[in-house]
Amino acid sequence: MLLSDNQQDIPEASGRTSHLTNGTSTVEPSIPPHPLGIRPLGNKYFTRGKDARDASGTFKALPDEVVAQLLEYLDQRTLRYLGYTCRFLFAHCMSDEIWKTLFLEGDCLKRASFEWRGSWRATVLGLTEEKSARVDCSTVFSDVLHRPFVCSHVSLQRFVSGIPTMNQIQRFENLSYSDFAEKWSDKPFILTECIKSWPAYQSWDLEKLHQLYSGVVFRAEAVDWTFETYCQYMSNHRDESPLYLFDKKFAEKMKLEIGAGDGAAYWLPECFGPDLFEVLGEERPAHRWLIIGPERSGSTFHKDPNATSAWNAVIRGAKYWIMFPPSAAVPGVYVSEDNSEVTSPLSIAEWLLEFHAEARRLPECREGICQAGEILHVPSGWWHLVVNLEAGIALTQNFVPKSHLADVLHFLRDRPEQVTGFERDITDPYGLFVDRLKQEFPQLLEEGLAQLTERSLRKKRRWDVAVGSVVEEGQPQKKTTGFSFGFGLEDEEDVP
Ligand SMILES: O=C(O)CCC(=O)C(=O)O
Numbered sequence: 001m002l003l004s005d006n007q008q009d010i011p012e013a014s015g016r017t018s019h020l021t022n023g024t025s026t027v028e029p030s031i032p033p034h035p036l037g038i039r040p041l042g043n044k045y046f047t048r049g050k051d052a053r054d055a056s057g058t059f060k061a062l063p064d065e066v067v068a069q070l071l072e073y074l075d076q077r078t079l080r081y082l083g084y085t086c087r088f089l090f091a092h093c094m095s096d097e098i099w100k101t102l103f104l105e106g107d108c109l110k111r112a113s114f115e116w117r118g119s120w121r122a123t124v125l126g127l128t129e130e131k132s133a134r135v136d137c138s139t140v141f142s143d144v145l146h147r148p149f150v151c152s153h154v155s156l157q158r159f160v161s162g163i164p165t166m167n168q169i170q171r172f173e174n175l176s177y178s179d180f181a182e183k184w185s186d187k188p189f190i191l192t193e194c195i196k197s198w199p200a201y202q203s204w205d206l207e208k209l210h211q212l213y214s215g216v217v218f219r220a221e222a223v224d225w226t227f228e229t230y231c232q233y234m235s236n237h238r239d240e241s242p243l244y245l246f247d248k249k250f251a252e253k254m255k256l257e258i259g260a261g262d263g264a265a266y267w268l269p270e271c272f273g274p275d276l277f278e279v280l281g282e283e284r285p286a287h288r289w290l291i292i293g294p295e296r297s298g299s300t301f302h303k304d305p306n307a308t309s310a311w312n313a314v315i316r317g318a319k320y321w322i323m324f325p326p327s328a329a330v331p332g333v334y335v336s337e338d339n340s341e342v343t344s345p346l347s348i349a350e351w352l353l354e355f356h357a358e359a360r361r362l363p364e365c366r367e368g369i370c371q372a373g374e375i376l377h378v379p380s381g382w383w384h385l386v387v388n389l390e391a392g393i394a395l396t397q398n399f400v401p402k403s404h405l406a407d408v409l410h411f412l413r414d415r416p417e418q419v420t421g422f423e424r425d426i427t428d429p430y431g432l433f434v435d436r437l438k439q440e441f442p443q444l445l446e447e448g449l450a451q452l453t454e455r456s457l458r459k460k461r462r463w464d465v466a467v468g469s470v471v472e473e474g475q476p477q478k479k480t481t482g483f484s485f486g487f488g489l490e491d492e493e494d495v496p
């Protein structure tokens with residue numbers, strides 16, 4: 001529940017606000033001192049003097065990770081008062097990640113419009129900035145507490161500049177459909193002129209959208225907030241992974257026309273050609289989104305759903321993209337054997353800090369910055385991580401080009417448990433898609449299915465070669481006990 005405005009955090013009320021000493025960061029010079037003075041663990045070994053942990057009683061024995069986990073079980077009142085017992089626990093109990101969880105679990109979630117107060121804690125407790133407690137925590141040494149702060153301040157420039165020439169995503173002013181279909185449907189690229197005539201590009205910015213839609217409720221991850229509240233959040237938050245507005249019903253909510261008609265806010269770029277998922281009509285999965293977020297917001301590594309391709313048009317701001325082809329092993333991204341689960345427990349900043357340098361050295365790596373007025377192509381099955389270099393607005397759409405029909409058929413047919421976005425009552429998306437294609441594009445369907453069969457045969461043949469039951473021309477017969485781990489036996493079927 002939100003507490004009222006006149007709530008006040010106890011330490012300030014009892015006159016214990018103290019002067020904060022500067023902490024030093026061991027990570028990079030651009031990181032300012034932590035607002036509470038919390039310092040990285042390593043600093044403890046260069047500091048003679050107090051360690052706040054010593055005054056935390058039983059908690060002293062626990063590693064920081066365990067303390068942080070324990071606190072996740074507390075309700076807001078207990079968390080608040082436990083934080084007043086000593087500096088060490090104050091520092092832990094101020095962790096905004098815990099307060100974000102409390103927000104998401106509490107009644108606050110039910111309200112779309114309220115005042116954002118600069119942090120999850122202040123918002124849950126209804127505290128104004130000046131009534132929020134501030135206690136000198138310069139004797140608290142903790143990577144668990146300091147690391148999220150580093151991640152929310154790390155300079156993005158150092159990762160997005162100096163892109164090696166080999167890695168650069170190709171840029172064109174425009175592209176014809178025939179060039180796309182023949183040469184580019186498998187590769188990322190950026191078009192610099194394609195969307196410049198969109199009214200959305202010419203007239204939207206954050207201020208204008210705020211004027212027009214401040215009362216409209218948009219989805220941002222787990223919350224539905226008015227644009228007014230989201231704008232307050234965007235301009236004053238401290239999150240390492242900022243809440244990202246990602247709304248699939250934006251066209252209805254904003255009463256937008258999309259397409260060829262007069263008054264349309266934007267239309268589909270011609271170069272990608274027909275979108276074969278259009279045959280699904282009302283039954284197609286969600287396919288377009290309005291995306292708004294502050295600097296550092298973005299998307300961690302993923303492949304787009306159902307083996308669809310996508311375009312992503314930047315209306316305001318700038319996005320850094322790092323991409324890998326479908327079969328690449330992306331550093332720091334762990335995929336289960338059947339590809340159904342992707343584990344990348346890292347925030348964007350953590351991934352950049354830990355894995356960017358290694359990823360950039362891989363020959364398959366592609367990187368680029370998509371500026372306002374530019375549009376980027378995400379080919380079917382490609383891995384991508386995206387980060388906003390400044391607050392911005394984007395529009396994205398997923399589609400099925402002819403050249404990837406076989407991939408989508410394959411995905412729907414052979415990965416039914418990974419198919420997403422269809423309404424629950426559609427129990428056989430593959431069957432539905434095939435039926436509709438049969439009616440509207442029988443020839444394309446036939447070609448797509450033929451490609452699937454050919455792939456299966458090729459895969460089987462490569463398997464037979466690998467286990468030695470068939471000899472490839474010019475190769476000696478392998479001795480085998482019937483099973484071997486075949487190097488180079490790329491699972492083509494697994495590559496959407
Ligand atoms: O703009 C972004 O954050 C990227 C969005 C994206 O990857 C997606 O919509 O699949």
Ligand SMILES: [Fe+2]
Nearest residue numbers: 302303304384
């Ligand atoms: Fe994506």
